[in-house]
Amino acid sequence: MSDWYDTYQAHASSDWGPTQLNPEDEQKFRSWIAGTKWFADVADDVAASGEQLSNADLLEDMIGPNADYDYRGAWKAGISPQAYEYDTRQHWPSSTEDGQMLKSPQHPTAWMEYFMRETGEDPNSLGLRNPDEAREYTRSARRKEAK
Structure with a gap:
């Protein structure tokens, strides 16, 4: 039976690539992202660390x-x-509304999206810190359900 972990593993071995924008949209995007609170x-964290970076x-x-996230x-x-x-x-967010x-x-933390899709739970709310712990959690839950 396939589960979230298998789907995550398929993503982990996928040929993922970020969105490419035309030059006009790239300028709009850069202005937008540079103006976010995020x-x-x-930038405040970097400055507080003493690192000299414009x-x-x-x-x-x-x-x-x-980058390991498709901001565009x-x-x-x-x-x-x-x-x-x-x-x-x-x-x-880990994904768009269409997945x-x-x-x-x-x-x-890419694994968390797949776990949440299957369980409806944020792994942080369950104290799960990595995909192996989360996989064991869902395996244990399945064993309990099967009894």
């Missing part, structure tokens, strides 16, 4: 070719970062 918070360089590091795809879908109840930071994954297979 970006301001990250906002332009920081933005390029975050949304450049090595989120922008095109009208998605913005939201406050997250399990910490004080803003977080981006397109915005997190790359290398993103450390």
Whole structure:
């Protein structure tokens, strides 16, 4: 029987790539993302760490070719970062409303989307910190249901 973990593993081995924009939309996107509270918070964190990085360089590091999140795809879908109840930071949704994954297979929390789709639970609410713990949780729940 296939489960969320199998679907996550398929994503982890997929040929994922971020959305590409035309030059005009790229400029609009960059202006938009640089004006978000999320970006301001990250820039403040970098400044507080003592790292000397301009906002332009920081933005390029975050949304450049090595980014593990499709910020452009989120922008095109009208998605913005939201406050997250399990910490004080803003977080981006893992996928669009139609299920397109915005997190790359290398993103450390991509697995959470697949777990939540199947269980309806945020793994943080259950104290689950990684895909292996979450997989064991769902296996255990299935064993209990089968009894």
